Amino acid sequence: MTHQKISMAQALNQALRDAMTADDSVLMFGEDVGALGGVFRITDGLTAEFGEDRCFDTPLAESGIVGMAIGLAMNGMRPVVEMQFDAFGYPAFEQIVSHVAKMRNRTRGRIALPMVIRMPYAGGIGGVEHHCDSSEGYYAHTPGLTVVAPSTVADAYTLLRRAIEWPDPVVFMEPKKLYWAKEEVDLTEPAPGIGTAVVRREGADATLIAYGPSVPVAMEAAEAAAAEGRELTVVDLRSVVPFDDETVCAAVRRTGRAVVVAEASGFASVSSEIVARVTERCFHSLAAPVRRVTGFDIPYPPPKLEKFQLPGVDRILDAVDDLQWEDS
Amino acid sequence: MTTVEEQLLPSKEPVRLIDQDGVLHDHSSYQLPTQQALVDGYVELIKGRRINDQASALVRQGRLAVYPSSHGQEACQVAASMVLADGDWLFPTYRDTVTIVSRGVDPIETLTLLRGDWHSGYDPYARNVAPQSTPLATQLTHAVGVAHAARLKGEDTVVMALCGDGATSEGDFHEALNFAAVFKAPVVFFVQNNGFAISVPLSKQTVAPSIAHKGIGYGVPGERADGNDLAGLLAVLGQAVDKARAGEGPQLVEAHTYRVQAHTNADDATRYRQDDEVTPWLAKDPIKRLEAYLSSAGLLSDDIKRRAEDAATRVAQQLRDGLMPEPSVDPEELFTHLYAVPTPQLAEQAAFLRDELAREEA
Ligand SMILES: Cc1ncc(C[n+]2csc(CCOP(=O)(O)OP(=O)(O)O)c2C)c(N)n1
Numbered sequence: 001m002t003h004q005k006i007s008m009a010q011a012l013n014q015a016l017r018d019a020m021t022a023d024d025s026v027l028m029f030g031e032d033v034g035a036l037g038g039v040f041r042i043t044d045g046l047t048a049e050f051g052e053d054r055c056f057d058t059p060l061a062e063s064g065i066v067g068m069a070i071g072l073a074m075n076g077m078r079p080v081v082e083m084q085f086d087a088f089g090y091p092a093f094e095q096i097v098s099h100v101a102k103m104r105n106r107t108r109g110r111i112a113l114p115m116v117i118r119m120p121y122a123g124g125i126g127g128v129e130h131h132c133d134s135s136e137g138y139y140a141h142t143p144g145l146t147v148v149a150p151s152t153v154a155d156a157y158t159l160l161r162r163a164i165e166w167p168d169p170v171v172f173m174e175p176k177k178l179y180w181a182k183e184e185v186d187l188t189e190p191a192p193g194i195g196t197a198v199v200r201r202e203g204a205d206a207t208l209i210a211y212g213p214s215v216p217v218a219m220e221a222a223e224a225a226a227a228e229g230r231e232l233t234v235v236d237l238r239s240v241v242p243f244d245d246e247t248v249c250a251a252v253r254r255t256g257r258a259v260v261v262a263e264a265s266g267f268a269s270v271s272s273e274i275v276a277r278v279t280e281r282c283f284h285s286l287a288a289p290v291r292r293v294t295g296f297d298i299p300y301p302p303p304k305l306e307k308f309q310l311p312g313v314d315r316i317l318d319a320v321d322d323l324q325w326e327d328s
Numbered sequence: 329m330t331t332v333e334e335q336l337l338p339s340k341e342p343v344r345l346i347d348q349d350g351v352l353h354d355h356s357s358y359q360l361p362t363q364q365a366l367v368d369g370y371v372e373l374i375k376g377r378r379i380n381d382q383a384s385a386l387v388r389q390g391r392l393a394v395y396p397s398s399h400g401q402e403a404c405q406v407a408a409s410m411v412l413a414d415g416d417w418l419f420p421t422y423r424d425t426v427t428i429v430s431r432g433v434d435p436i437e438t439l440t441l442l443r444g445d446w447h448s449g450y451d452p453y454a455r456n457v458a459p460q461s462t463p464l465a466t467q468l469t470h471a472v473g474v475a476h477a478a479r480l481k482g483e484d485t486v487v488m489a490l491c492g493d494g495a496t497s498e499g500d501f502h503e504a505l506n507f508a509a510v511f512k513a514p515v516v517f518f519v520q521n522n523g524f525a526i527s528v529p530l531s532k533q534t535v536a537p538s539i540a541h542k543g544i545g546y547g548v549p550g551e552r553a554d555g556n557d558l559a560g561l562l563a564v565l566g567q568a569v570d571k572a573r574a575g576e577g578p579q580l581v582e583a584h585t586y587r588v589q590a591h592t593n594a595d596d597a598t599r600y601r602q603d604d605e606v607t608p609w610l611a612k613d614p615i616k617r618l619e620a621y622l623s624s625a626g627l628l629s630d631d632i633k634r635r636a637e638d639a640a641t642r643v644a645q646q647l648r649d650g651l652m653p654e655p656s657v658d659p660e661e662l663f664t665h666l667y668a669v670p671t672p673q674l675a676e677q678a679a680f681l682r683d684e685l686a687r688e689e690a
């Protein structure tokens with residue numbers, strides 16, 4: 001039975017289980033990932049199945065977790081670590097930026113760090129402060145890191161498997177709000193790897209560019225636009241780094257209009273980078289400036305206010321409406 | 329019977345087997361290293377001192393960007409390498425050039441960082457020496473990871489992790505000790521307490537009775553040694569390595585030494601300390617006292633002296649020969665080591681630079 005209806009959380013769990021079965025050097029560790037199976041249950045059952053040496057709880061210190069993973073990776077292991085929540089990854093920031101990202105470079109390629117930092121991230125779950133940050137921009141800005149964000153159950157599985165096999169460190173951003181919705185998937189089906197964006201929906205009028213938690217919102221917006229007679233393409237980046245300029249630009253050139261959708265604050269962000277790249281490369285194909293629908297430049301709001309922060313269907317449709325259609 | 333707490337606490341006084349006049353002292357817990365070890369160590373000390381002083385001279389001649397010298401700390405430098413077996417790992421800092429060379433790494437490759445033609449210049453896997461770490465204490469958790477991996481693989485590797493007194497205030501120092509203790513990782517944390525973190529004296533860093541006392545909070549045995557006594561250091565570090573290898577978990581060793589020179593050539597120590605504070609430490613010099621002891625014990629033959637002088641002359645010559653010529657750098661290399669497979673964006677940027685250089689040449 002290859003078709004199954006599972007959640008993203010289950011797909012991630014399966015990916016870890018399959019990776020640990022395939023390769024003895026794969027280790028999983030972090031806070032509460034052992035007996036509890038992680039606060040989101042992504043590591044559920046792994047300690048029972050593989051033993052304490054393979055999946056284990058560590059003392060509560062994120063810098064220590066990432067630092068120890070660096071040493072393990074230096075000495076033949078493939079560590080996967082969990083930062084319990086996006087904002088609790090910050091104590092590890094120095095390790096990530098100064099060592100994880102730079103080790104290959106500073107040693108002229110002699111030390112590679114095949115490791116994965118799993119990061120439940122972003123909002124839309126009614127979380128209180130420090131539980132809903134979209135921190136991908138910090139990592140994407142740091143040369144040497146690979147930054148991945150799945151938006152579907154099948155991609156969560158494939159991308160995590162590829163991330164664990166990847167020869168370089170991967171920051172694996174898991175959209176928390178997508179953990180629980182189930183999809184019918186066939187995990188044995190071949191899927192594109194890291195560095196490849198996919199077109200989720202074809203439409204001739206404009207392109208929505210999104211990743212992670214914003215992809216389902218973009219898909220919903222495209223559905224609503226179609227009902228109003230406007231056909232939208234939706235590009236799912238899948239990896240922020242490496243960035244798939246080719247797929248993104250091909251879609252923008254086909255449609256001549258684009259809107260970038262992302263939860264993170266817009267200022268100096270992944271979304272601003274996408275606008276710049278698309279504008280530099282597709283200027284002559286553009287019928288209107290590329291628009292963005294992002295979070296406001298504010299700290300992530302409390303639960304009762306988060307609906308005003310999150311890019312929603314209406315805001316996306318308004319941005320699409322704004323793409324100077326009167327000129328065409 | 330000693331209590332668990334007593335086992336974790338350091339000796340009442342820093343362990344010293346040979347005092348500053350070269351006089352031998354018995355110790356209830358530590359034995360004098362073999363004559364051979366002391367003689368070999370003496371040769372390494374002379375060589376280490378020459379490396380420090382030659383490198384400092386090369387800074388003045390513009391051949392190195394900067395050199396944080398371990399002048400006066402050579403006993404720590406030499407001991408840290410001497411107690412390790414071939415398969416063990418060393419995690420050094422920017423100040424530990426002499427230890428790295430003592431471990432058998434090529435001196436020119438070691439000084440790549442400070443010459444500035446790349447960051448780390450040696451192959452870390454050739455002698456199991458991690459790249460020198462500049463972000464303070466960050467390397468200590470890597471040491472725990474390497475040690476834990478070795479245990480998982482069933483290897484009896486020990487990891488020697490170095491840092492300074494100032495670095496013990498960093499969070500990573502505490503996380504590393506705690507992680508190592510919880511995972512029983514075979515790491516020897518070796519703190520060279522040279523009294524200063526750039527300009528800040530230890531008294532402003534901590535009010536703990538000693539740095540070695542910090543181990544007890546994590547269940548890590550702490551010990552302290554006279555950092556200018558090679559014999560004491562070899563005994564203390566040797567025992568720590570043996571314990572770690574035997575599965576007794578991490579060990580913390582503090583060496584009491586002194587930074588007799590400025591932090592680096594770029595620093596002006598007169599702004600924060602008086603010369604008369606330095607003077608007593610000159611009398612405690614690690615080379616002088618070992619020389620005094622070896623002479624009095626009849627172990628310092630002309631042959632040994634010549635061996636030491638030859639080693640020092642050779643390494644100094646090697647440094648001058650290797651560092652005088654302008655190093656060749658390859659701008660293309662800026663892009664080659666970021667990822668196993670360069671991203672399309674990096675490939676584009678490499679092509680841009682190549683093109684820019686070609687146009688400049690034309
Ligand atoms: C995280 C971090 N903060 C600040 C610095 C700048 N810095 C370099 S060396 C140094 C002093 C370190 O003192 P200590 O740990 O005692 O080592 P020593 O230089 O005396 O060998 C400082 C503050 C640094 N390298 N890393």
Ligand SMILES: [Mg+2]
Nearest residue numbers: 492493524525
């Ligand atoms: Mg110091």
